[in-house]
Amino acid sequence: MTRERKAAPRPNPADCAPIIGEYCSGPGHFGERGLTRALPAYWLYETAHAALSPARALAGAGQFLFQHPANPFAATFSGKLVAATCELVERATRHYGKPEWDITSTVIDGQTVPVGITPLWERPFCRLIHFERLLDDPVRPQPRLLIVAPMSGHFPTLIRGTIQAFLPSHDVFVTEWVDARLVPIIAGHFDLDDYIDYLIEMLHVLKGDVHLMAVCQASVPVLAAVALMEAAGDPAVPRSMILMGGPIDTRINPTSVNRLAEQRGLEWFRRNVITKVPFPNPGFLRDVYPGFLQLYGFMVMNLDRHMQAHQRLFQHLVAGDHDSAQRHREFYDEYLAVMDLSAEFYLQTCDTVFIRHALPRGEMTHRGHPVDPSRIRRVALMTVEGEHDDISGVGQTEAAHELCPNIPAPRRSHWLQPGVGHYGVFNGERFRTEVVPKVTEFILACSM
Template sequence: MDLAYFYYEAGHILLSPARAANDATRLFFKNPANPLSYTPYGKAMAAGCELFERTTRRYGKPSFDLDTTQIGDREVTVRERVVWHKPFCNLLHFDRMLPRGVDPQPKLLIVAPMSGHYATLLRGTVETFLPTHEVYITDWVDAREVPLSDGSFDLDDYIDYIIDICHLLGPDVHVMAVCQPAVPVLAAVAQMEAMEDDCVPASMILMGGPIDTRKSPTAVNKGAQERGTEWFRRNCIVKVPPPNPGLWRDVYPGFFQLSGFMAMNLDRHISAHWNMFNHLVENDGDSAEKHREFYDEYLAVMDLTAEFYLQTVETVFVQHALPKGEMMHRDEKVDLGAIRHCAIMAIEGENDDISGIGQTRAALELTPNLPEEKKTYHLQERVGHYGVFNGGRFRREIAPRICDFIDAHESDAGAARPAPRSKKPQLRAVR
């Protein structure tokens, strides 16, 4: 398997002449001066060339492109800034130029999934909350871009990053974990509560996360359970080839993850591309542009460090360590019973084929010492995994409930917390 990445890179290089010929053919049949460009044959050729270009392209990291937002009746400028940096993550702040007289709004930290796609997959999520919240998001760095000299990154480091960011933002922050981060965010809050940390978040929103994958197991869960960690180590871990900065780093490559997701709904993706071909032939620009926007994001993937990927598979999907009370962070056991102050909202999708119903709700059952009035559950009907955090039903039905939940616990920041211990357990320095 170590050569898989080299073959992948070589494939892109070998396709270069075909892509160049394809581009020339497309320009020929798209040229307004060419009479053939107005014929069904010419339109079909141009459409076919665009599909070839898009299916053989290497997609780079997309941008958020959120330059403005609407606050009240005014459009305000949004400036994207990096306010915290570590080798494997940048914390982005969407700094809004608030009009005079507008009161400070709740701070919302969105923890994006580190599961193969970039944080821009949550562009719609960020956009939805910009008018009402001070939004931050974890922008995870592609592992192939991180030199070996910057060290390793595993699930323990991920938890340390979350704790470090909470210390930066303070106790009045509300944390939203979308899918994969639900486990490390819940573990990070438990560790902070156990240490009686002053910066425990006011609340956390867990969305479609694999807290307990024994409940309503999906094909993804069953596959990991049946294969075991060693299978993934042998078959999914490769070395980054030159000329990438992360040369020789062991990674789980993004194109592996993308292949798995595409295979789960292959007929749907084939139909989508066939529909795009027809839209291009029929000059239906709006429909074709929607297809481009979705797949520009969906096909842009990043690599994960091998140690993070394998530790996540082992801890979350094979051992079910967190719900069993066996998960460790560094040398300490993660005790969910320590959570007594941070309110929890669990959100699930009725048709989620990644995290089944009950997997995220388990967080409410595993925190017996958190008062019931600080627990909220919402099952969204007629949405799949993606619909839990994006799309029309998210904006109309889920987001307003999240806003109400945050508002209800905005005053909880630092309230009724015991005085810190004179000597707190020390976390290992974050790399």
């Protein structure tokens, strides 16, 4: 087993403290107390958004007018200033919905192959989708890979690059989590136990002939689901599981995100970040951790950088640098699109993973049954970490190996990726060129 460790970088509390929601999402019925402080925030947010609709419409009209080629002023410096100003106003007041997957093809053996998206299984809070490669001529069988996207405030499209990297060599399936504010309250609640149930159901749909990859937050429920299936002798267990930058044991090299959760405690989160979905959303009156609160934390912790990025966008628009402007749009269309999380899921994850450390302490349960990773014997295990990860500290994911002592040594692997932070564990150039080959090699070895 390849095992590399380096000291974790010293985290900056100011950078990390606002983003506890990066992994958190939460069971349990924690009651209705403490909602009054957060309740007005969501309603005021929606009211402000609606009140700005006329200004947004006017800005959009101005942008269209001063960018239209039939307008002679569009080519002037003044016209470009007006168009750039209108675009920034429109983007600043827009509601960013779920981005499209935009994965229509892949390249296999030098040939461009169309890709279709097919739903295979669906529940109120998630659906399992298959990125089906529409091959004219069959290729040799390739490993099936189920990627469990993080349910941490951003839409699953955040791992678009992860999917694209594995499509040429794997038959890829992905969990597409649903924005909680779009789920009617009559559909019931969703907590960490339900999340684990969903994973087990999906593995049954795929009949166990699959490799399971957990990105970030998904690592804990994935490890729990596999442990429960092994304890029950379930034949549908996956061939392997790959845990990528996940908070298995946040007591190891704790980051500021981890310390914030312990310092605040569960009651603080319940009182300050849980609210009810306002009308007219389909999930009206559902208790949620709203995505806009997490986005606010993201923006505030690096406000200068975001201000400078939008200043550069303005300059690119005025200068006619459309390529740079489009790259900015693509990044922020994804970054500013956030989803609400079920309050039960958010609070239970905060409590189980970050406050009580229940999994590494042997205290985690699922519907009254103990979650015991030492029961895992048939499923191979690989962990991947980033050298500069300030969200999941170095060693937090690797801790899964100690919790799974009965997996044979030849069926284990750990990779510490040099030079990357949290996002670089599952996306970016170094992920494609260095992490993907390591994971692919591990999967192929476990497929034999």
